[in-house]
Amino acid sequence: MTESGKPVPEVAKDLGINETTLASWVSRAKRAEKHTSEDRDELIARLTAENAALEKENKELVMERHFLKRCMVPWVK
DSSP states (O other): OTTTOOOHHHHHHHHTSOHHHHHHHHHHHHHHHHSOHHHHHHHHHHHHHHHHHHHHHHHHHHHHHHHHHHHHHHHHO
């Protein structure tokens, strides 16, 4: 489409997918191209920080679960 100059319906038919789906993908790709490298760097930094926070929370929850399992052993017996 952008490279070949073919219309969306023709390319969609060639690929065997719905025209609406292909048009949506093209639209998303065009919007993604508009983002600058600074926006991407900011997004990557935000996602990295969020991932680190989630990993920390996960470790805490695993320790809490382990602790609770050990505390429950005397009650079960």
